[in-house]
Amino acid sequence: METRKINDLALAAYLVVAGFKQSGRPTLAGSFLHFSFERTQKLDDAIEDFYTHKTSVDALAVIESYRTLRSWTTEAKKYRGGDRSATN
Numbered sequence: 001m002e003t004r005k006i007n008d009l010a011l012a013a014y015l016v017v018a019g020f021k022q023s024g025r026p027t028l029a030g031s032f033l034h035f036s037f038e039r040t041q042k043l044d045d046a047i048e049d050f051y052t053h054k055t056s057v058d059a060l061a062v063i064e065s066y067r068t069l070r071s072w073t074t075e076a077k078k079y080r081g082g083d084r085s086a087t088n
Contacts, residue, residue: 013066
């Protein structure tokens, strides 16, 4: 299974709300937390739609998803000792 790593927090929040499941746990690489999703044509289309402003999702759900993912980023950065998985 091929995965696509996303380090754009807003995009990752949108993808979660749009129903895409993360493949494994997020990983910290440098100062970026990478969220992995199974790469499919549907995922690639959703990413293109996001960047071309062609999406329609519940804004409050995206904000909540963003806050959750951001908290993972903050928590992961506390463990700077290498490329570790974020904790829930």
